[in-house]
Amino acid sequence: QLQLQESGPGVVRPSETLSLTCTVSGGSISSGYYWGWIRQTPGKGLEWVATAYYTGSKYYNPSLKSRVTISVDTSRKFFSLNLFSVTASDTGLYYCARGDENLYGDYVTWYFDLWGRGTMVVVSS
């Protein structure tokens, strides 16, 4: 059974880069599903951050696009998120999840059928 497990630093200093990894076990990361990050912050609640496909397609929340990158490492079966120039408002619980593809016009969109338990990130000096 496929499982997702987030890992991260726990605490990040303001203005630095947050790097998170999601390890995929029990299944293939090249299976035709998408892979995404969703966060839950006190200020905005649940917020979609980014989604990627193993072939290299990447999609970002427009509100975060200038500060975030997502990547999929098919050989090592994990995907990762980098969030640059963090501030206190980036403090929250970060989830990785598997996305099921749907099409809205020219857009690819997803619901998330499998999630990790989340990793807590605190931005503090």
Added chain:
Amino acid sequence: EVVLTQSPGTLSLSPGERATLSCRASQSIYNSFLAWYQFKPGQAPRLLIFGASSRVRGVPDRFSGGGSGTDFTLTISRLEPEDFAVYYCQQYGSSPPLTFGGGTKVEI
């Protein structure tokens, strides 16, 4: 951006009772592309419903989803002790970004 408003914020019920949760969108959701999730502390969130009314395999049939356009509901016909949790709706039927509602807590 589509805003999803969930109501009520908290639903206080007893086991065996019926729970009706509402999710209202700021604009019509294409093709009823709406999902419902169950969140419990320390656990991985669980997808319950997608496409507004399609139940995920393995989800008990006491969970049902309905609605279209801008108004959607999640109904739990008879609450079991394990159903007390926070429930979120998410729309994926608009231009980016996909968005989530603010959640409804179902408490004993």
